[in-house]
Amino acid sequence: MLSLFLLLPFLGIIALNLPVKGRRDAAAFLYTLSLSIGQAIVVLFNPGDFWAKPDFWGGFFNLGLYADNLTFVMLLSIGIVVSTAVCVGWQTISDHRQRLNFYNLVLIALIGMNGTVMLTDIFSLYVFLEVTAISSFILIAFHRDLNALEGAFKYIVLSALATVLMLTSIAALLLFSGGTSFAAVSAAVKSNSGNVIVIIAVSLFICGLFIKGGLVPFHGWLPAAYSAAPAAVSILLAGIVTKVAGIYVLIRLVRDVFGPISEISSVLMLVGTFSIIVGALAALKQDNFKKILAYSSISQVGYIVLGLGCGSPLGIAGAIFHLFNHSIFKSLLFVNSAAVEKQTGSTDITKMGGLGSRMPYSNATNLIAIFSTSGIPPMAGFWSKLVIIMALWQMGHFTYAAIAILVSVITLAYLLAIQRKVFFGILPQELKHIKEAGIWIVIPAVTLAIIIIGTGLCFPLLFKSFLMPVSSFFK
């Protein structure tokens, strides 16, 4: 029944664009919201056996989807982040037609992401990555202001480069595999290990994913795209799109397809560490709220890749968990930036101050997100970072562990700078009248904050049942 995750949004798009009179944007909003929330809830509460059932139309329409725990974590994150973006979009986009377009594109992105996390074919992977990417291009350029266009164009160029690299790699793998399914490719890579072309193919694919995921030094497009995109789109992009397109695929391929190759591990750890450091340092001196968050994304993605590169089950579990956490807390941060942007009309944090007293919910939730990002207990981010660091230590990568954990101090530094400049400090005269941004921003913010804290507090249960059974963790 996994195909429902693709077909329902698809049918929704078609239905929403039928020439019917009335508030189609409200319908679109409700549909998208319920779909994304439903996705999250269904994944969270329904055990996997329902999804293992074959589609009843499987006879003539076979999509060949597949789901494991990693997929479910991703589906959950996608559901949460998309619903968040949907809510924020309702609040920040005022024009009716624009709203409708926005929801259509969000549905397309949803299809793209859901497809990406469920498929088992390396070429379909490309197709759905492109679905996600193209909808993202349009979403970034949604308001057609110059910065957004610039961001979108850079994204297109770099994304195209990534695509070319990945396709070249697919072509090269095709030489050995005889098919494009994960199983075939995996078998081909295993049986031809050491072959020059295979190594090149794997490297190129990983490079392409690095570009998609925005890891240093492949990250050039990311700050521009994130900071120029409309508020709701930034949430989507930072929260989930690049994570699915870059990081999920990386995890999937490295874990399931390419297998544990020590060179890949080393490269991943190197790039991950590099991203952690550069992202955090770059964020330190920014004045733009969203740009700080963008660089922060780079840095946090570095943690995920570092955990992945560690290669041990614990490391991969940590990476997945951090991926989930990152999508939550980064969405929350972007929600708050959206609230601030909406109310002040700017993302320049030097011009703000003292908003905490006027926007108490944003203030409080932002704090929670900051702590989660910096890895301060009892927020969720702490546990995932802890698992990653434990994994690194376990494998003997002491230096990486030390760097990873020390950079969280820098992380805290730049995030505290946001909090200090935006929410604390003295309220400027021209911002005296400011209010909370609106119900559809507050609700997702509070929900996400609750998720962060809930995940943090329930971590022991969660880790045992959901991510991986490491019973001796607390002993």
Place this chain on the structure above:
Amino acid sequence: MDNQLILLLIVLVPTVGSFVLPVLNCVSVKARNLFALLFVLTSFVLTLAILPVVFSGQTITANFYSLTLHADGLAIFMALVSSSLSAIIVFYSFGYISHYENQNEYYLMVVLFFGAMMGLVFAGNLIFLYLFWEITAITSWRLIGFFREKQHVLRADKAFLVTMFGSVMMLLGFVSIYYQNGTYDLAALKGSQIPNIAVILILAGILSKSATLPLHTWLPDAGVAPSPVTALLHAALLVKIGVYVFARLFIATGFVIDPSWHTIIPIIAATSALVSAGAAMLETDLKRIIAYSTVSQIGFIFLGLSIGNEIGVVGAMLYILMHGMAKGGLFLCAGIVEQNTKTKNIMQLGGLIKTMPVTAVSFLLCSFSVMGIPPFGGFFSKYMVMTAATQKGQVWISFVFLAGAIMTIVYLLRVFNLVFMGQSKTQPVKEGSPVMIISVALLAALSLAGGILIYYPSHFLQITLLQLPGIIR
């Protein structure tokens, strides 16, 4: 009631209760204040309730899912000290904080801080210890940055970052211990051998939290906080957290470490005591001086703990108690002075004893306790830690600390002289509000009582000693 449940309640009542306070504010301000005090007192009373059990030489261990709580004499002692002091400080804030905005946040953070402190004190697992450790960091960050001026928030951030730096190092240390021994559980870690790198890492955390050289300068800068906060943070609880964790890990759990640490840590402590004493001598900001003094005194506590023999440990624990009361009193007095004169610069103050006699006398008495003059409690603790050093044959260290003690006397008298004696340089000021002066007088009286009734805490700690395998006998 079940002892284990009591243990859980001690931690949970303030921790969870703190989040109820902003809600209570909707009912009435008085209710909120009252409940804040009540939550703290509940912990205090409950701790007293399990005191007899521990007094009879037993320990209590409680397991709730992964949360392991463990109560031995050391923990009970620390819990009693911090809860009683917190109660006084919360009481004092009724008077002090009532003039300012963000009171909800204040009470939430104070009570949450206290709850986290209780959690940390009773934590039986390294990870949960770290968890509560960081909650205290968060709350203290908010408390330091209570006033929203840029400078204040910046200082708060600095404090947060420096302690965070230390704590992540400590976390690395914990992880390395985990892989050394395969467990985070303190009971299972008893008496395990700890590599030097882990000691360094853990020490970084402890030093940063306890504001010891070279990670100490956040503490004087944190003096921008409202006074009860600084009292709470600096004197009573926050800086003691690091010391307590040191005791918890290296003495109560009895990590076996390289013997050279018993020389190295006293050297660090001595340097810290001296450097900060020198700084206290030259500072002109009242709260900064007291903060530096705190840094200096923490050195003494570390001396006792790191020497690690019986008298040293007992002395250090007594030091925590006595210094908590006395330094808390000093900060609260400084708070009264600051609030009534609107300045913290001691050069602009003078002659306040005429109009603020209670404050002045309390300040003086608390100073005596900090200096270590009998019959105040500070005398015994100071004597015991210094003797601990000589007892181990490290006479030269006690000489360094002698210099520190001398400087303590000099700078505290200097402060008293400048602030309370001499010509009045400010507008005529009134004595603080009754709630506030009762608090400071109470702390001064407690400092005195601590000395006169020294038998009881000392006796209790000697019972506790049996539970501490890490003592060097």
Place this chain on the structure above:
Amino acid sequence: MVINIIILIALVTAALWTAMTTRLLRSAVGLAITSAILSILIFRLASPIAAVFELSVCAGLIFAIFIISITVTQRVTPEAFETRKKERMTKFWPLPIIVIIAAVVLTQIHFQTTFNLPAQTTPNDVKIILWNLRHLDLLGQIVILLTGAFGVVILFKEWKNG
């Protein structure tokens, strides 16, 4: 083999011309020519349907898109054109050299490999593969086309404020 090599050289030359020509329009034409040559090559590589697609879509549709956009945007005065020409000369002269050097170096490498494939399990027919086996790709294509439509709607919609 010789024909193949000639076609390859033509392909590279066309691409080079596309990149180096001063006029934008010529560049678009060059791209179309490259596509056409490529489709010949694809045809020769036993892929006729793909070749047709390449020819019609890339040499046709994309060429049209470029022509339209160029006519919308192209407003170059003769002086500006002259300066741009000089610029191109200075900026692009390394390209042919790089290409030639790369070509020479790479052709000197004696590449030898054999491709031992696992047994063929799927029918080697493009129609069956496309329509019967790759439903997911088809769905993706449909969605992408839909996206393109939305993109056109959003990006080309009338400009409200000028």
Place this chain on the structure above:
Amino acid sequence: MNANMLLLPVIIPLLAGILILLVRRLRGIISLLATGSILIIAIALFKQQLTYSLPWLGFGIDFNLRLYPFSAFILLSITALSFLVMLYSCSFMQGKNYLNQFYAYFLITIGLASGAVLADNLVLMLFFWEGLLITLFGFIAIGGKDAFKTATKMFIIVGVSDLCMMIGIGIVWYLTGTMTISTLNVPLNTLGCTAFVLMMIGAIAKGGSMPFHTWIPDAAIDAPLPFMAILPGCLEKLLGIYLLVRITMDMFKLTPGSLLSSLLMIIGAVTIVLAVMMALIQKDYKKLLSYHAISQVGYMILGIGTCLPAGIIGGLFHMINNALYKNCLFLTAGSVEKQTGTTNLNKLGGLWSKMPVTAVCFLITAASISGVPPFNGFFSKEMIYGAALERGTIFYIAALLGSFLTAASFLKLGHAVYFGKRNQENENTRESSLPMLIPMIVIAAVCVFFGLYNRFAVSYFLEPVLAGQEFTEHTSTLLIALTVIVLIVAILHHIIGAIVNGSGVKAADHIHHAPVLSGIYDRAEKRFFDPYEIGLKIVSIASNILFFLDRAVDWIYDGFTVKLAYGLSGAIKRLNTGNYSLYIIWSLLGGLIILILMFKGFGS
């Protein structure tokens, strides 16, 4: 006798003191009752041997009290003298400020002093001993305007010495494993010597010897007079010398001729001479006396430092004598101050006829302190001379010189106050009231008694202290003759000086203005040699260095780290030029590097 009785001398005054602080009424009566009752207890306890013990701090630190001949004797002296001074102050302090504080401090002081004497545990002793700091502090601080500065000075000086003692005690514990004084026997190795020096510092600082003396003259001006009478005048000497004797005799067992013994003697000799030199030029009744209070302690230290039984007995005898006559001298000063309102020698004169009783008391005690036979001071000094001569002529000469100058300065003082020309303002001066006269008379009488029956005093009170050690006097006729000659020279010197310089006050001015001495004197008056000032300077310099260190550490966070991070951040920022070509180049370079790494077999 019930051992609990031992607690009473400690507890009664303490409780009475607290009561006075709280009640604020009937303070005189309460004080007298309290001091009187402990005096009776002390008399009752005299010649008893008692011990008392309570659990206290643990680690062998128990609340041990022990009464044996020595402590009983000191206790008796303390209680008796304090009772007398209390009687005196009831009258003297009338109309002064902070009265209940004064009485409370007085009583608490007595309680603590008793405790220190009785304590049989080093820490307990230190507890009482150091506790005195606070009452001392309070005593001085209530004195007047600048009194707080003096109080601070006292606090720091005495506090430092007490801290030294703290470490000394720690070392003793380390060396012997016990802190019970009666069982201590510390080996005199290097560490033992250190411990001795530290304990000695505590003892002699309490006694007011050089170089820990400088607060005493200041306090003489600022503090209430009964304070001077009871504390620097007598209690502190009793305590300090008591402890000094304990450590030299019992705990460390110094041998004559050892280095430490010589050190003590040098300190004693220097104190005698320098302090009395300063006393000679003073123009204030109380200040002059205060310098003598310092000078006299030199004799005691000198005597004890000889480590000969005779010297120790001499020192002890001198201690008790000094407690008596110095107390009485201060009381006469108080009497004069009370009646005339001043203690400035230039404004006084010719009070002989107006205040005859006071004058007589002064004469007796002045003669006593100058060592005029047959008063008590003479005999104790003779014993010290004898012992000192046995250890070295130089010490003897110093002691003799001190004797000469003492006599000279008291001649000057007596001349200036009681004889000579009467000041106009003092025409209406009358004799003091009876409560003030009684203590003076009693003490003066005791002085005479101790002088006439010196053998009795020594054998009854002091010889038990030696606990069986053989005690031989070293006095010879020659020494007595020398002493007498010195006294005569002093009188002659005074007469000549008074004639030459014009008046009694200026009788010693030629010494003051002597070529080399005048410069030294000037600097001394400006506190050039004050160890306290020097110490503060050192502390201040050290603080500056330390503060610099602290700022340097702070700079690492506030300056260095921030600059470094922002510098790196700026560099990264500059790399992001906004040009997508650059981003492509990065990506390609990154890809290239990854390819190379993959081929190099990186990490495997």
Place this chain on the structure above:
Amino acid sequence: MVNDMSQLFWMCSIAGFLVFIIGIYGLLVTFNLIRAIIGLELLTKSVTLFLILAGYVTGQTGLAQALAITLIVIEVVVIAIAVGIVLCVFRHNRTIDAQLLRNIKG
């Protein structure tokens, strides 16, 4: 035969690589946004060539063609969106100079 196939593969790979270089170079050096898109187009061309080549060499022409067709379809949409964005930029700036597209830096 194998040798022949291998040689063809190598030659076509070289050609594809050269086209790739040309495309990248054009993308990097030009300041004209449309030229940049043409550069992208050239990159795609090389990839198409690789795919078809892989299919030809391994005998899986059916699969390769299916992939190439999908690729071409997607390529068109990407190019259309890119051109749309360029035209939007042109409406803003009245020029398609890539140098003006450097507002977001740092």
